[in-house]
Amino acid sequence: MAGSDWTLSAMREWESPDYEPSLPVSEKSNPLTRGIDRASASSIVRMLQACDAQMFQEETGAAYQRLLSEQVVTTLMEVAKKVELILKDPEDSLVILSGCGTSGRLAFLITSRFNRALRQLNHSPVYSYVIAGGDRALLSSQEAPEDDPKLGMLSLKKVCEGKKRVLFIGISCGLSAPFVAGQLEFCLQNPEVYTPVLVGFNPAHQARDEPLPGCTFTFRSVVQRMEELAKSQQAFLINPAVGPEAISGSSRMKGGSTTKILLEVVLSAAHAATFSHAPVTYNSILQHLRAYERTLDITYSQSEIITDLVEAAGESLRCGRRVCYLGWGSLALLSLIDASECNPTFGADYEDVRGFVSGGYRELSNKEGPLTSLGAEFCIAHEDFLHLVLPCLTDKDTVLLVYTHSDDVSKVVDLARRVREKTSNLHAVYHQADGDTSAAQQQDHINRLCLSTLKTAWLQGASVSASSLHMWELSTKLVLNAVSTGAHVLKGKIYQNYMIDVQVTNSKLYRRATRLLQKLSSQPESQCEEALLKAIYQVDELTLDITSSDVITHTCTAATRTKVVPLALVCLLTGCSLDEAESRLERQPIVREAVEALLS
Numbered sequence: 060m061a062g063s064d065w066t067l068s069a070m071r072e073w074e075s076p077d078y079e080p081s082l083p084v085s086e087k088s089n090p091l092t093r094g095i096d097r098a099s100a101s102s103i104v105r106m107l108q109a110c111d112a113q114m115f116q117e118e119t120g121a122a123y124q125r126l127l128s129e130q131v132v133t134t135l136m137e138v139a140k141k142v143e144l145i146l147k148d149p150e151d152s153l154v155i156l157s158g159c160g161t162s163g164r165l166a167f168l169i170t171s172r173f174n175r176a177l178r179q180l181n182h183s184p185v186y187s188y189v190i191a192g193g194d195r196a197l198l199s200s201q202e203a204p205e206d207d208p209k210l211g212m213l214s215l216k217k218v219c220e221g222k223k224r225v226l227f228i229g230i231s232c233g234l235s236a237p238f239v240a241g242q243l244e245f246c247l248q249n250p251e252v253y254t255p256v257l258v259g260f261n262p263a264h265q266a267r268d269e270p271l272p273g274c275t276f277t278f279r280s281v282v283q284r285m286e287e288l289a290k291s292q293q294a295f296l297i298n299p300a301v302g303p304e305a306i307s308g309s310s311r312m313k314g315g316s317t318t319k320i321l322l323e324v325v326l327s328a329a330h331a332a333t334f335s336h337a338p339v340t341y342n343s344i345l346q347h348l349r350a351y352e353r354t355l356d357i358t359y360s361q362s363e364i365i366t367d368l369v370e371a372a373g374e375s376l377r378c379g380r381r382v383c384y385l386g387w388g389s390l391a392l393l394s395l396i397d398a399s400e401c402n403p404t405f406g407a408d409y410e411d412v413r414g415f416v417s418g419g420y421r422e423l424s425n426k427e428g429p430l431t432s433l434g435a436e437f438c439i440a441h442e443d444f445l446h447l448v449l450p451c452l453t454d455k456d457t458v459l460l461v462y463t464h465s466d467d468v469s470k471v472v473d474l475a476r477r478v479r480e481k482t483s484n485l486h487a488v489y490h491q492a493d494g495d496t497s498a499a500q501q502q503d504h505i506n507r508l509c510l511s512t513l514k515t516a517w518l519q520g521a522s523v524s525a526s527s528l529h530m531w532e533l534s535t536k537l538v539l540n541a542v543s544t545g546a547h548v549l550k551g552k553i554y555q556n557y558m559i560d561v562q563v564t565n566s567k568l569y570r571r572a573t574r575l576l577q578k579l580s581s582q583p584e585s586q587c588e589e590a591l592l593k594a595i596y597q598v599d600e601l602t603l604d605i606t607s608s609d610v611i612t613h614t615c616t617a618a619t620r621t622k623v624v625p626l627a628l629v630c631l632l633t634g635c636s637l638d639e640a641e642s643r644l645e646r647q648p649i650v651r652e653a654v655e656a657l658l659s
């Protein structure tokens with residue numbers, strides 16, 4: 060069994076009503092990863108495997124509905140049938156997927172894939188995406204727009220102009236993003252056109268209830284109305300609990316994986332019903348979900364090689380060097396997505412972990428087109444890698460080639476050769492259909508050039524179907540999440556299983572930071588918030604101007620600062636000034652060690 064080092068009760072400890080009762084599941088800390096900050100690379104991978112296995116745990120008792128629960132599978136069927144109706148009569152209709160951060164990036168990935176499938180069948184696209192902050196958020200962290208419900212409404216309205224029927228799928232792992240709440244509210248106000256679907260991973264009563272500036276609704280009140288409407292299939296809630304994230308609140312991990320699974324299952328079922336006369340059934344949905352569960356097992360069956368990758372990437376980050384993903388085709392976008400989350404999650408620089416895509420923006424095919432004019436961070440083509448990064452690569456940098464045998468493997472060989480001239484720290488992560496020998500020779504070359512090779516051969520025979528690509532993508536996501544998370548853990552960016560150096564760039568992260576300070580300093584909330592504000596505004600005394608500003612103003616200022624949470628913590632624990640806290644952190648740049656020294 061996946062995560063066999065853990066007993067069933069450890070795997071389920073978070074479900075107890077006494078376990079961190081004030082927090083929603085998506086914000087709880089996972090008991091399985093309490094010691095991840097001191098773990099070896101192989102233990103980190105085992106912990107991540109056990110956490111991921113929680114996605115597919117069966118429901119016990121009534122506490123939480125799970126991915127495989129009857130209610131969830133039934134709702135997936137119902138939503139698939141709604142999509143089927145649109146596919147059969149697409150005139151003036153749209154299916155919109157929307158979210159913030161990774162949720163929005165996955166909305167983009169999934170809509171691109173399924174529109175491509177429609178084009179291959181000579182059908183017009185019916186899917187569209189909305190991401191808070193626009194296309195730049197596909198590649199970089201843009202947390203502030205997540206707080207804006209009106210912006211959510213407006214951007215939804217804009218994409219749907221002139222449409223008579225819209226199935227809106229809002230994704231918010233924590234049932235928390237005001238941007239998505241605004242969109243759902245807009246759907247509820249316009250039921251003649253919009254049917255809202257919410258995807259997230261907390262029970263409805265744990266939806267965020269914080270007042271939204273200028274609005275009469277909260278996320279929770281929207282969810283409550285949707286629950287009522289769900290009884291008559293006028294709204295849908297898909298919200299299984301998948302357990303707390305390995306790194307507390309890091310919803311890019313299980314939250315993102317489950318989002319991908321759920322939406323692919325729904326859209327694939329609708330496509331099969333429309334184009335292959337395979338009706339949407341309970342069993343077909345369940346079987347499809349089970350196939351993803353097997354993907355987890357297949358992926359982690361190679362944990363030794365994943366461990367090598369984590370080690371290599373961790374070593375690079377530890378000595379201030381970088382990790383680069385060079386991706387091709389379908390998997391390249393997963394590399395970009397993984398890299399883009401390292402900044403808000405770990406306070407990393409965009410150069411620390413970076414993704415590059417063969418074909419650049421042509422392959423991405425995003426609504427706003429090339430974004431290179433926005434700066435180096437947005438240069439994502441392999442050519443950009445060759446100009447900007449390759450010249451300064453050394454053996455201390457880690458490079459991962461990420462591809463499948465359906466891509467042009469000769470191009471992978473070419474690039475591998477060029478990278479190999481600069482660094483031996485080159486690794487390959489690739490997928491192929493079992494029995495496909497078409498690229499065997501080129502693969503031999505690559506194997507010789509690489510230090511390690513993570514090969515997954517999938518059993519479906521030589522032909523590659525859309526659904527196998529979905530599995531390969533998930534598998535790649537799990538591996539890259541493990542690499543980037545594991546590497547940052549090894550770099551000392553995590554304390555216990557908390558992101559101590561988190562960016563405080565929106566209200567959710569502001570609340571999370573305050574809670575973390577409370578937990579680690581055992582000081583009252585008001586004092587912790589004060590310390591946080593002092594670190595954000597870089598003052599030892601708070602002015603009236605500061606205390607009378609709202610959270611949005613605080614988070615805008617915080618976006619221009621670094622290490623605010625570690626600084627606030629040092630001040631809280633020692634009572635020292637900010638200057639002193641700063642020099643302490645300079646002397647001990649490994650955040651985990653600085654915190655540990657203070658706490659002992």
Ligand code: F6P
Pocket residue numbers: 158159160161162202205230231232233234235236310311314400403565567568
């Ligand atoms: O605020 C940033 C962030 O936490 C991202 O890391 C995450 O991908 C995004 O919010 C979305 O969160 P949710 O899906 O819970 O709305």
